[in-house]
Amino acid sequence: MGAPTTSAAVGPRLPRGRQPGREADAAAEWRRICLDRQLPRARFPAGVKVPALLSFWCLLLVAGLCLAVLGGSGDRAVPEAVVDSQKQLVGRLAGTQRTVMNNGVQSLAANAERLGAAAEKDPDKLLAAVVVPGGRWKGAAILDDKRQATAFRGETLPPEAASKAVPGQAVPLAVGGALQVVVAAELPGNRVLVATTGIDLRVLRLNSEVQQSVFIFGPGNTMYSVQGAPIPPENVPLNKLVQRALEKADDRAVGVTGSVLTLTDPQTGQARRLAPVAAAAPIGDSGLAIVSVTHAARVTGGERWRGLEPAVTLAIVALLILAVLYLVLIRPITRVLVQAKAMACGETPEKVALPVLREAARISAALAEIANGPRRTPRTLDERARRRRPGGFSALTVIALCAIAVLGWCGAVAGRYAGGADSVPKQVSIDARNDVEGAAVALRDGLTGGVTRLRQASTAAATAAAATPSPAASAPPSQAQPSPAASAPAANGTRAGAAAASGVSAIDPQQFRGPLNELIDSGDIRSAYVTDKTGKPALIVGEEPARQQAAPPPGNGVKLDRVTGPVPVVYAYFQVADGQTVIAEFGVRYLAGLLRRAEGRVRVVDGDLRTILDTGGYVPFRVPAAAPVRKAATDALGNNAGTSIGKSQGSTMLLAGTTVGGEEDLPDVRWAVVSERSLATFRLPQNDLNRGTWLVAFLALVVAVLLFAWYRLVVIRPLRQMAEAAERLADGDVRDTVCPVRHDEIGAIAVCLDIVRQTMAEGTTRLAGAARLKGIGREITMVLPIVRPKRADGPGARRASSRKGR
Numbered sequence: 001m002g003a004p005t006t007s008a009a010v011g012p013r014l015p016r017g018r019q020p021g022r023e024a025d026a027a028a029e030w031r032r033i034c035l036d037r038q039l040p041r042a043r044f045p046a047g048v049k050v051p052a053l054l055s056f057w058c059l060l061l062v063a064g065l066c067l068a069v070l071g072g073s074g075d076r077a078v079p080e081a082v083v084d085s086q087k088q089l090v091g092r093l094a095g096t097q098r099t100v101m102n103n104g105v106q107s108l109a110a111n112a113e114r115l116g117a118a119a120e121k122d123p124d125k126l127l128a129a130v131v132v133p134g135g136r137w138k139g140a141a142i143l144d145d146k147r148q149a150t151a152f153r154g155e156t157l158p159p160e161a162a163s164k165a166v167p168g169q170a171v172p173l174a175v176g177g178a179l180q181v182v183v184a185a186e187l188p189g190n191r192v193l194v195a196t197t198g199i200d201l202r203v204l205r206l207n208s209e210v211q212q213s214v215f216i217f218g219p220g221n222t223m224y225s226v227q228g229a230p231i232p233p234e235n236v237p238l239n240k241l242v243q244r245a246l247e248k249a250d251d252r253a254v255g256v257t258g259s260v261l262t263l264t265d266p267q268t269g270q271a272r273r274l275a276p277v278a279a280a281a282p283i284g285d286s287g288l289a290i291v292s293v294t295h296a297a298r299v300t301g302g303e304r305w306r307g308l309e310p311a312v313t314l315a316i317v318a319l320l321i322l323a324v325l326y327l328v329l330i331r332p333i334t335r336v337l338v339q340a341k342a343m344a345c346g347e348t349p350e351k352v353a354l355p356v357l358r359e360a361a362r363i364s365a366a367l368a369e370i371a372n373g374p375r376r377t378p379r380t381l382d383e384r385a386r387r388r389r390p391g392g393f394s395a396l397t398v399i400a401l402c403a404i405a406v407l408g409w410c411g412a413v414a415g416r417y418a419g420g421a422d423s424v425p426k427q428v429s430i431d432a433r434n435d436v437e438g439a440a441v442a443l444r445d446g447l448t449g450g451v452t453r454l455r456q457a458s459t460a461a462a463t464a465a466a467a468t469p470s471p472a473a474s475a476p477p478s479q480a481q482p483s484p485a486a487s488a489p490a491a492n493g494t495r496a497g498a499a500a501a502s503g504v505s506a507i508d509p510q511q512f513r514g515p516l517n518e519l520i521d522s523g524d525i526r527s528a529y530v531t532d533k534t535g536k537p538a539l540i541v542g543e544e545p546a547r548q549q550a551a552p553p554p555g556n557g558v559k560l561d562r563v564t565g566p567v568p569v570v571y572a573y574f575q576v577a578d579g580q581t582v583i584a585e586f587g588v589r590y591l592a593g594l595l596r597r598a599e600g601r602v603r604v605v606d607g608d609l610r611t612i613l614d615t616g617g618y619v620p621f622r623v624p625a626a627a628p629v630r631k632a633a634t635d636a637l638g639n640n641a642g643t644s645i646g647k648s649q650g651s652t653m654l655l656a657g658t659t660v661g662g663e664e665d666l667p668d669v670r671w672a673v674v675s676e677r678s679l680a681t682f683r684l685p686q687n688d689l690n691r692g693t694w695l696v697a698f699l700a701l702v703v704a705v706l707l708f709a710w711y712r713l714v715v716i717r718p719l720r721q722m723a724e725a726a727e728r729l730a731d732g733d734v735r736d737t738v739c740p741v742r743h744d745e746i747g748a749i750a751v752c753l754d755i756v757r758q759t760m761a762e763g764t765t766r767l768a769g770a771a772r773l774k775g776i777g778r779e780i781t782m783v784l785p786i787v788r789p790k791r792a793d794g795p796g797a798r799r800a801s802s803r804k805g806r
Contacts, residue, residue, distance in 0.1 A: 031345040031346060035345055035752075039748040039751055040744065040748055042745060043743065049330055051711055052321070052330065055703055056321065058703045059315070059700065062703065063310075063312070063318070066307050067307040067308060070417060070692055077299070078275050078296045078299075079299055079684055080683035081428050081682040082425055086292050087253040087279045087281070089214070091252075091253035092435070092597060093201060094290040095281075095597075101170040102170075104170065104181070104195075104197060105185075108130065108137075111130055111193070112186065112193045120188070127152070131153045132456075138197055139154035139196050140153055140154060140196075141195075142193055143191060143192045143193075145189070145190035150191075157182075157194060158173050161182045162194065165182045167186045169183070170286055172286055179216060179224040179288075181286070201215075202441055203227070204228075204434050205437070206430070207426060209426070210427065212228050212427070214228060214291070216283075216291075217242075217291050231293060238278075238293065244278070245291065246291070248280075252281070253281035254280060254281075255279040256278055258278070260274065261295070263295055276294070276295050279291070310416075310417075310696075321405060329357055329395060329399075332360035333746070337748055339367055340367060343371060343756050344751075344755040344756055354391075356393055358393060358394050359395050359722075360392075360719070361391070363749065367726060369730040370760070406703065406704035407704055413697055414694065417693040418697075419686070420679055421686035421690075422645070429654065432599075436658050436673055436674070437658045440673040443673065444665075444666065446524070447669065448666065450584055457519060458576050458582060461511040462507060462511075465508055468511070506577045512530050516528040525586060527540065527541070527546065527585045530580065533580075535549045535550045535551050545583075545585065546567065547561045547571055547585060548562060552573055556573060557667060558668060558669055568613070568620050570585070570586045572586070595613060595615050598675045599677055600654075600676055600681075601614070601675065603624065603633075603674050604674075605624065606672075609630055609634070611623070627648070629676060631644070632672075632676075636674065637672045641658045642657070648676075651678050651680070653676045653679065654676070654678075657675075715746065719746055722749050725738045725750070732760075734758075737757070738757060739754070755767065
């Protein structure tokens with residue numbers, strides 16, 4: 001390319017002063033008018049003022065939000081966490097009862113469909129399958145088309161059961177002071193199978209200090225299965241509160257609070273001002289509902305003007321940022337634009353003080369040098385660099401300081417107001433323990449239910465074997481009876497089961513295929529099989545057994561196979577006869593699903609604190625890493641179960657523990673069930689303040705980042721490019737076109753600098769007002785050298801004339 005083209009080679013420098021006279025003034029005015037028409041006009045979102053103004057208004061909005069969020073109502077109310085815990089309590093109790101009723105309707109319908117055809121001749125077979133010792137149903141009867149009992153078994157049906165029974169539904173009945181449910185299923189010949197069962201609540205832990213009570217609200221507006229302090233009829237406000245909760249509980253659990261009452265603690269005799277809380281949840285479409293009534297202290301929702309101080313502080317910070325940006329950034333750029341416009345119009349400005357913004361000062365100094373010339377030509381690159389670096393503040397430093405001011409406000413607000421709750425009301429702790437005990441009861445029922453279903457499968461296999469002709473039919477009766485499992489179904493303990501199975505001949509394993517298929521189809525069991533005395537499977541239904549092949553334990557029960565392996569193998573076993581045992585392995589997902597009835601993360605650990613089950617994902621048989629979880633499990637296994645507050649991985653948790661197993665029906669199981677729930681998930685005033693604090697801090701942080709990024713990319717970067725272009729012009733390099741890449745003040749400066757470049761290269765005819773081609777900013781342009789015309793009598797002319805003569 002050669003040496004850079006300088007102004008001395010292509011034209012004179014800019015004139016040093018205005019020419020006197022009206023013509024010069026008119027020409028300058030005309031140039032200014034033409035230049036204003038050529039310059040780009042800043043429109044939103046372009047312009048150096050837009051980021052500052054937009055950030056200012058956004059910070060004011062965040063300040064208003066801070067005033068609304070951090071400032072409490074100043075009113076006293078019951079913590080929402082107490083109401084939520086009561087809603088969860090009644091909701092889970094109602095869900096459990098609804099599941100029990102639905103399962104009862106389905107099981108009765110299944111028995112009616114399976115044995116209904118033969119019940120006309122042999123009704124005892126159907127009734128024996130429905131009413132079993134230790135089973136769900138207390139009594140059952142078969143009604144004819146006139147609703148008269150033709151056969152019954154177990155307890156006598158209530159008088160109203162026959163008339164109110166509806167096939168496929170569970171109908172509640174009040175029998176004396178107890179509550180029963182009547183379930184019916186259709187049989188062939190317009191007959192109906194009717195069965196009754198009681199409905200009751202499991203034993204709950206209640207807060208006696210606040211007179212908590214839980215009951216079933218049933219027919220006749222009567223309370224059944226009352227636990228805790230009963231509600232007297234003369235307590236009109238409390239009864240009205242219960243009715244209000246029942247009216248709102250259409251298909252979900254609801255909670256309502258009432259006016260403050262004065263209660264006296266029965267133990268200490270201390271009077272307290274508490275507000276009643278009533279929660280209700282319907283039990284499906286049965287017309288029943290679970291109701292819980294408690295009392296809780298009202299707490300202040302927060303100081304009304306607590307958010308005023310941080311809001312005013314943020315507004316002041318926003319105002320200061322706007323002022324700094326205007327004085328240090330916006331006004332210097334505007335002054336440089338005025339100077340550049342004057343230069344583009346051919347006016348030589350008077351001596352101009354350099355702006356405080358370093359990038360703007362570089363452009364101003366370069367323009368002044370172009371107009372007046374340097375005092376002395378710099379000899380070295382270092383000297384030139386020092387001349388090009390005037391004093392002042394860097395634009396990046398100014399923007400960074402503004403963003404740091406906002407970040408400082410965020411840190412101050414978070415340090416003062418952030419931080420969630422470190423404790424919960426006593427009622428919430430008691431409800432958390434009820435919650436984990438409910439999960440433990442569900443796990444225990446699931447495990448013992450596996451043994452019960454194995455017993456039923458053995459009974460069904462024995463019945464099928466008895467109905468199948470075999471060579472053993474001619475044997476003596478003592479050897480021909482297939483199994484006493486049906487005759488001794490109540491044997492729960494291991495030793496009792498072993499005694500019942502001793503001296504009994506085995507059943508053909510193929511007779512178990514149908515009953516075991518029903519177990520697999522339920523989805524609760526992953527694998528079911530029949531083994532011999534060595535533990536070798538003779539029949540496998542479902543997946544391959546994961547249990548190690550070993551001699552099965554005698555009797556019946558539930559065991560954990562081993563404490564190593566990829567998954568825990570929990571299985572139920574039932575000894576059918578000498579040398580024959582039926583085993584069912586539980587699905588891990590099924591057992592974990594039973595634990596999900598409790599809120600939060602629930603773990604099951606054994607006596608050595610090895611994890612057996614975990615609803616939050618886990619490595620089997622690994623000891624929990626959190627010390628509070630280990631302590632809660634140790635306390636539960638040591639018969640010191642309760643609730644506690646602990647910290648793990650920076651989070652404060654509410655832990656509740658209980659045990660499962662160790663009873664007569666689960667002698668081989670002794671596990672601890674521990675639930676953990678972060679206190680941040682409870683709706684407490686401290687948590688509301690913490691969430692509001694982080695919300696406003698995050699929004700202010702976003703505004704600060706946007707302010708910095710906007711100015712850094714949209715203003716500072718092109719401004720520095722203009723400073724470098726102006727310095728190149730001051731050095732005499734006019735080859736590169738200065739392109740206006742943005743339609744704002746910096747783009748206008750670029751247009752003026754390019755006019756100055758053209759004037760330096762071609763003379764004053766290229767000042768503002770000259771006609772110019774419009775092109776794309778990325779097009780490469782260069783100054784072409786002047787081509788002089790050839791002489792008419794030169795060698796070229798003579799050669800041209802000789803060609804024409806030919």
